[in-house]
Amino acid sequence: MELETLKGVVPAVLATLAPNESVYCEHGIMLYMDPTVTVGRKTIASGGALSTLKRTTVGGIPFFLSEFTGPGSVSFSRDGVGEIRDIELGPGEVLDVAEGSLLCAENRIPYAMEYVQGTHRLGRMVGFWMDRLTGPGKIALHGYGNIISMTLSPQEKVTCDYGALLFKSGSVQARSLNLPFGSGLLGKMEAYEVLELIGPGKVALQSVDPKKPHS
């Protein structure tokens, strides 16, 4: 599979598939495709029935993914201002991608979900899910706004906003935190909820929270 970024303010990615080569993506982000490309459904099998119910009803994660099989080209777009990154995962390399940011992944890459727990307080009672992708294979991601990349050393920490995390290595731990934010009753009621990322591994952040209205 060849991946080419179609650059611009709202970028897209073009995947060129050899015969019987497949990519999968979230349903509804296909921009255009050659008539020779066939479309199928890929079921997400991760964690059993109860876990699926929680993921789909609470987390809003879809039941299935779309699968496109070559020969031909297919283009995907996330309809947002930002940057696209093509990443080639090494054998056994694990990458956790923010939900709603994966453009496409080669079909040989296993797809699973990773749950990051919430703070169990009002406002961030429930955590969130990330797409867990394990190499080898190629993937394309859409970062909303600009992408800021960094590599954390073992036990090195960075604190970020929930909407800022684009992807992290599987070795990077993500932990929901309530920062101490003032004293008194108002201080106890108000929360500054953030995500603490603990190395080692790669981290990429995006400058726009896709869950907030943006231009």
Place this chain on the structure above:
Amino acid sequence: MKADTVGAITPAVLVQLRPGEKILAQHEIMLHMDGPVKVARKTLKQLGVSRAHLMGMSARGDSEEEYYLAEFEGPGNVTFSRDKAGEVRILDLAPGQVVRLRSGHLICFDETVQYYPTVLAQWVVQRGNDREIEYLFADQLTGPGTIVFQSYGNILSFTLSPGEAIRTTPEGLLMTTPTNTVQVGWRQNAAALGVPTAQPVLDVVGPGAILVHSGV
């Protein structure tokens, strides 16, 4: 603080803080920060804004986020983002220099800068049988110190001579100096269904500096 812009279309701001150095920022626009950076809450009362003034602003419908600000203390790096396409400006204010920035566009400022929320303009609109007052809120910032803010869309800068005027919309005005006067006028639109309509406009009269932005 040392501030730099990161990225182009939807920029973020990277602020490097020395040990003990403090900045104030609007709540919940932090993108990421280093482990050693401490965060705390600073109420507007602590910044010298009286309770009566806050109640007055609240009665006019000022946004909730301005009851308190987040304080970040170094050493370390903090980045902020307003999640919008636009331009970031980093402005060093001289001692006593005052600017009035449209509310909702401030990113962060040195703790040496004095912050005071204010009303820049107000006008009456007729909605059916009701007459309602609309306000243009602003953050008044007094130097010395550095302030960082973001426009939505592109920024157009003007320096007005004494008596020179520029007309803009309430949505277009981003920043003005207090030496300018802001007057509300009305632009008559073409009659729709036989009913003439009018739209508020702002006439900014110099001398002073003014920034207009192209987004909403």
